[in-house]
Amino acid sequence: MPDHVEPPTGTAPDEADQPAHRSGICAIVGRPNVGKSTLLNAILGEKVAITTPVPQTTRHAIRGILTRPGSQIVFVDTPGVHKPKTLLGSRLNDVAQNALDGVDVAVLVTDGAKGVGRGDAYLAELLAASGLPLVGVVNKVDRIGRNAQLPELAALAELAEFDEIVPISARRGEQVDVLVDLITARVSEGPPLYPPAMVTDVDLAHRVAELVREKAMVAMREEVPHSIAVVVEEMGPGRSDGVTAVYATIYVERDSQKGIVIGRQGAVLAQIGTDARPEVEALIGTKVYLDLRVKLAKEWQRDPKKLTELGY
Numbered sequence: 318m319p320d321h322v323e324p325p326t327g328t329a330p331d332e333a334d335q336p337a338h339r340s341g342i343c344a345i346v347g348r349p350n351v352g353k354s355t356l357l358n359a360i361l362g363e364k365v366a367i368t369t370p371v372p373q374t375t376r377h378a379i380r381g382i383l384t385r386p387g388s389q390i391v392f393v394d395t396p397g398v399h400k401p402k403t404l405l406g407s408r409l410n411d412v413a414q415n416a417l418d419g420v421d422v423a424v425l426v427t428d429g430a431k432g433v434g435r436g437d438a439y440l441a442e443l444l445a446a447s448g449l450p451l452v453g454v455v456n457k458v459d460r461i462g463r464n465a466q467l468p469e470l471a472a473l474a475e476l477a478e479f480d481e482i483v484p485i486s487a488r489r490g491e492q493v494d495v496l497v498d499l500i501t502a503r504v505s506e507g508p509p510l511y512p513p514a515m516v517t518d519v520d521l522a523h524r525v526a527e528l529v530r531e532k533a534m535v536a537m538r539e540e541v542p543h544s545i546a547v548v549v550e551e552m553g554p555g556r557s558d559g560v561t562a563v564y565a566t567i568y569v570e571r572d573s574q575k576g577i578v579i580g581r582q583g584a585v586l587a588q589i590g591t592d593a594r595p596e597v598e599a600l601i602g603t604k605v606y607l608d609l610r611v612k613l614a615k616e617w618q619r620d621p622k623k624l625t626e627l628g629y
């Protein structure tokens with residue numbers, strides 16, 4: 318639990334005209350791959366959630382905290398809700414549904430380039446039933462012309478009683494500030510929920526593991542990305558001054574996948590390390606020695622014990 322920040326006790330006379338501090342929790346909901354994690358990062362101006370072109374990249378409900386003068390909004394990025402095929406899949410759906418508990422506002426993100434569809438309708442219904450204030454988002458408008466936006470906005474409006482609907486490009490950061498203002502207007506007066514300097518509730522080792530997982534997923538083809546889990550085993554001062562040593566294991570589900578992740582003469586694994594290192598260094602704030610190895614965790618997605626061991 319975060320330390321609670323004490324609410325201001327009295328109001329000084331010259332502050333009486335200042336609007337009260339607002340705070341609340343906003344769930345970011347949507348089908349897989351519509352850009353929820355990209356939106357969270359755009360809102361925070363920092364990468365706290367990994368994003369890839371592969372659907373179902375996000376596996377935890379990640380909290381991102383935006384503290385601005387006079388307000389603090391806690392955004393919850395959720396795994397996209399989908400039809401589960403594995404135990405991992407159904408756990409992810411549970412995570413997404415539980416993420417609505419205790420929330421003050423919900424944002425339904427849709428993919429304007431793909432078009433509003435049945436999956437969005439299902440989620441809109443679920444959110445409407447929750448009775449939460451609801452903001453609709455048509456994302457990826459950088460991929461469609463201005464004229465094509467209007468039908469998408471209209472199609473989304475059909476799905477539920479939205480308080481507001483906004484077209485945005487999470488990737489380009491367009492209209493993200495407008496969206497944040499609309500959300501802020503929908504939370505109540507209250508003190509900050511987290512210390513103002515805190516950007517996410519995800520700990521450093523997990524964030525490092527996620528950066529490695531992102532690069533590993535992107536390096537894979539076919540079904541392999543979903544078979545990958547990453548655990549940081551150890552992180553501490555390296556042998557040389559000012560270097561942090563990070564030891565991480567990339568787990569795969571099938572023996573045949575080990576060779577794919579390692580690559581010919583280790584080329585793929587080396588590439589994953591090369592891709593991940595700069596981002597890990599930026600996150601930790603030191604030079605990093607990144608030691609990656611690959612291990613088999615047979616059928617981990619279907620094994621309750623292994624799922625738990627791997628943090629799901």
Ligand SMILES: Nc1nc2c(ncn2[C@@H]2O[C@H](COP(=O)(O)OP(=O)(O)O)[C@@H](O)[C@H]2O)c(=O)[nH]1
Nearest residue numbers: 350351352353354355368369370457486487488
């Ligand atoms: N063109 C475009 N692509 C986007 C935008 N937002 C997200 N994407 C891409 O869509 C894919 C899925 O994004 P992600 O944030 O992981 O989706 P999530 O599954 O909903 O969290 C990634 O390849 C993103 O780069 C956007 O505004 N425009």
Ligand SMILES: [Mg+2]
Nearest residue numbers: 353354374375
């Ligand atoms: Mg995501």
